[in-house]
Amino acid sequence: MSLYVLEGLRPWVIQRVSAVYMLLFTLYVAWCLLGADTTVSYASWKGWLFAPFNTTAVGLFVIAVLFHAWIGIRDVVLDYVHNIMLRIFILGMLIGILLGSGLWVFRLLLLSVVA
Amino acid sequence: MKFTIYRYNPEKDTAPYTQDYELADIAPGTMLLAALLRIKDEQDESLSFRRSCGEGVCGSDGMNINGVNGLACITPIDSLQEPVVINPLPGMPVIRDLIIDMEPFYHQYRAVKPYLTVTDPMPDVELSQTPQQRDRLDGLIECVLCACCSTACPSYWWNPDKFLGPAALLQASRFIEDSRDQKLEQRLQELEGPFKLFRCHTIMNCVQVCPKGLNPTRAIGNIKRRMVTRSL
Numbered sequence: 001m002s003l004y005v006l007e008g009l010r011p012w013v014i015q016r017v018s019a020v021y022m023l024l025f026t027l028y029v030a031w032c033l034l035g036a037d038t039t040v041s042y043a044s045w046k047g048w049l050f051a052p053f054n055t056t057a058v059g060l061f062v063i064a065v066l067f068h069a070w071i072g073i074r075d076v077v078l079d080y081v082h083n084i085m086l087r088i089f090i091l092g093m094l095i096g097i098l099l100g101s102g103l104w105v106f107r108l109l110l111l112s113v114v115a
Numbered sequence: 116m117k118f119t120i121y122r123y124n125p126e127k128d129t130a131p132y133t134q135d136y137e138l139a140d141i142a143p144g145t146m147l148l149a150a151l152l153r154i155k156d157e158q159d160e161s162l163s164f165r166r167s168c169g170e171g172v173c174g175s176d177g178m179n180i181n182g183v184n185g186l187a188c189i190t191p192i193d194s195l196q197e198p199v200v201i202n203p204l205p206g207m208p209v210i211r212d213l214i215i216d217m218e219p220f221y222h223q224y225r226a227v228k229p230y231l232t233v234t235d236p237m238p239d240v241e242l243s244q245t246p247q248q249r250d251r252l253d254g255l256i257e258c259v260l261c262a263c264c265s266t267a268c269p270s271y272w273w274n275p276d277k278f279l280g281p282a283a284l285l286q287a288s289r290f291i292e293d294s295r296d297q298k299l300e301q302r303l304q305e306l307e308g309p310f311k312l313f314r315c316h317t318i319m320n321c322v323q324v325c326p327k328g329l330n331p332t333r334a335i336g337n338i339k340r341r342m343v344t345r346s347l
Contacts, residue, residue, distance in 0.1 A: 008306075008313040009342045075316070078309055079273045 011071040018064035025061045050112050062105045066098050116141055117198035118154065120162065124211050131209070133200075134159075141192055147199070148176055148188040164213040171326060174261030177204050178213050184263035184324040204266035206275065220262045223279045226311075227287040232298040248294040255289035255334060257327050258282065264321035264331055270314040278314035279306075281321035281331035287312075288334035291341060303342055312338060 048054055073094055081087045116138050123131035136154050148166055155162050166176040171189035178187055179202040207215040265271045265280035290296050306312040321331040
């Protein structure tokens with residue numbers, strides 16, 4: 001694994017697979033919202049999120065978003081940022097932000113399972 | 116008819132500039148190359164550009180015509196808006212006027228090993244193909260290496276040293292699809308990595324400008340498909 005993490009073909013495939021999953025997930029959430037017979041409240045949202053199927057779906061969605069964002073922004077950086085130190089700095093920051101956000105969401109999801 | 120042409124002679128000029136020319140009595144159906152040759156003959160013999168066959172086969176007179184790359188010899192003057200603005204192919208080092216240094220382009224072409232590689236002992240007769248195998252090469256072998264596509268590609272502008280560009284990738288596909296070539300695995304492997312092939316973001320400028328009507332984007336897609344199949 002190099003500085004670019006995952007190299008060429010794999011990120012290209014992951015970007016497409018994650019895009020399809022995100023689309024399906026968005027449709028599923030829209031379907032859930034449209035089908036909600038009560039007004040959406042904190043309690044109903046919590047109930048929705050704590051259903052094991054939904055917790056898993058949200059977890060996978062977060063993973064898909066993180067990978068998709070990593071590959072997309074990495075592509076922009078590889079295209080436009082040619083100074084190698086600046087490139088390392090930006091990609092490093094990006095990994096930090098994405099990993100941080102990911103861990104934060106998973107902490108919330110874990111808490112939801114435990115609660 | 117008015118022409119605005121990019122001029123630069125590094126031996127004399129400190130910076131590039133544009134020069135206006137006017138040409139009268141242009142016969143209907145005249146190609147742009149004929150007009151340029153008339154300007155050179157009648158008005159300014161210092162105007163420099165490459166040309167050879169004059170019928171879209173050699174690929175020498177690629178230039179940026181009213182913002183679109185194309186071959187001057189097969190671009191009808193009637194199809195162009197006035198003033199006709201002519202620049203060298205974008206993003207390449209200029210040697211003089213409309214003549215660019217093609218070496219970076221040829222370097223990427225050579226990088227895809229554009230020749231058949233056979234590891235088996237060579238047979239006494241020709242390496243034959245079925246008509247179906249030959250059909251797979253249609254749309255790939257017609258490329259004249261004019262560089263119109265690669266120099267229209269933003270990904271190639273940003274990384275001309277690392278991204279192979281549509282022309283070289285079309286040639287890569289031409290040998291990947293050839294039933295006689297025996298280095299398929301190695302060819303696919305050499306295109307791996309974030310730069311050589313995967314800087315292509317399917318912008319499709321290459322398809323839009325190709326004077327031979329070829330589709331490098333589809334060729335690149337076919338390479339990606341082969342890579343995916345191979346990895347499964």
